[in-house]
Every structure is written in C-alpha cells, then in structure tokens.
Amino acid sequence: EAEVAQSPRYKITEKSQAVAFWCDPISGHATLYWYRQILGQGPELLVQFQDESVVDDSQLPKDRFSAERLKGVDSTLKIQPAELGDSAMYLCASSLSQGNTEAFFGQGTRLTVV
Amino acid sequence: AQRVTQPEKLLSVFKGAPVELKCNYSYSGSPELFWYVQYSRQRLQLLLRHISRESIKGFTADLNKGETSFHLKKPFAQEEDSAMYYCALKPIGGNNRLAFGKGNQVVVIP
Secondary structure, X not given: OXXXXXXXXXXXXXXXXXXXXXXXXXXXXXXXXXXXXXXXXXXXXXXXXXXXXXXXOOOOOOOOEEEEOOOOOOEEEEEOOOOHHHOEEEEEEEEOOOOOOOXXXXXXXXXXXX | OOEEEOOOOEEEEEOOOOEEEOOEXXXXXXXXXXXXXXXXXXXXXXXXXXXXXXXXXXXXXXXXXXXXXXXXXXXXXXHHHOEEEEEEEEEOOOOXXXXXXXXXXXXXXX
C-alpha cells in the first residue's frame, strides 16, 4: 500500500541552527501539505502545494521557514534559524487533487530544539 | 476563515458504553467535514467523512448545519477505539485548506 514517506523521524538540533525535513508524497498526488503539530494541539497548516506551486502559505513564518516542491513531487521544509518554540511534530500529507479528496499523512518528523 | 472546536480534551469510557465526541465548526460557506483518528504509534488517518454517510468501525457522524456540528458517535465502545480523534473541515470549492480541531483523547477502560 502506498504511503507518504517522511525523513528523518526524529531530529534534535540546537537553537539558531538550520534544519530540514523531507517528504515524498504518494505517487500521483498533486496536492501536498505541511502541518505543524504542537504537543496537545491539532495539526496546523503551514503550507500547501498544488503540483510545484504554493497555493497557501499564509500561516508559514516566512522569516525563518521555507518550503519547496521543485518538480512537483517530493518536498522539503526548512527552518533557519531554529528556535526553541519550533519544537513540534511536522507532518506531511498528500491528496490526489485540490478537490474534496482524502488526505494521507506521513509518520511525521519529531523536532526538538535545545 | 474556518475554525473547528472540540471542547473536550480527554474522554474516558468503559468498554461497551456509548461514545460521543463533540465537534463544532464555523465557516461561512459550504464545508466538508471529516473525522481523523490516530492510534498509538500510528499515523493520522481518515476515519470518516460526512459526504460518505457511512459507518466506519461502528462510528457515525451526522452533519448538522443548523447547529454547525459534526459529532462522532459509537453506541458501544471497544478497547481498540482508544486513540486521538480529530475533527477537520475543508471548504467545498474554496481554499481547500484542511483545518483541524485540537483533538480528543479517548481512553476505553476494559
């Protein structure tokens, strides 16, 4: 069964360092989402791609966060510099299209900033 | 902007007792509503969506537009239902943003 792949599963980094997360969506899925989930809260959308284009990054802290999906397939989310408050689970999800289709989630990357 | 509210953080029920998880939403347009579930050490996955109008693992949820609610119900809880449950909303024909509530942790006591 096809799944969304994310790496690494866990990341510990010092504050002010750069960190990057990678996501490989299910093959053929045009829409890709990055969510941040702080402990005890629901997932919060950071950025949404349709193919290689960003369609929603209104909640992305652009002074330190960036995301790209250059070929419209896999995606990278970067934080530079990391801050203590960035400690969270970072989830990637994909869906077939922007229409009302199911979103499939990856296992997530647990980031701890020390 | 869409908003999803799940008022209870933790719900403990005995096996065989009914379960109801409340979800209220605010959105000015037409929404599609979902319930997602995350079992221990597993990824977040779709449980059910309102347009399907089906029962999954004994769970049902009815969209009540008048009360802007999409409560999740199961008449007889099972131990394997222990998990985190998230209500989510996506606008129909809108920005396609999938917005989540804060989640409910359900613990089924044997």
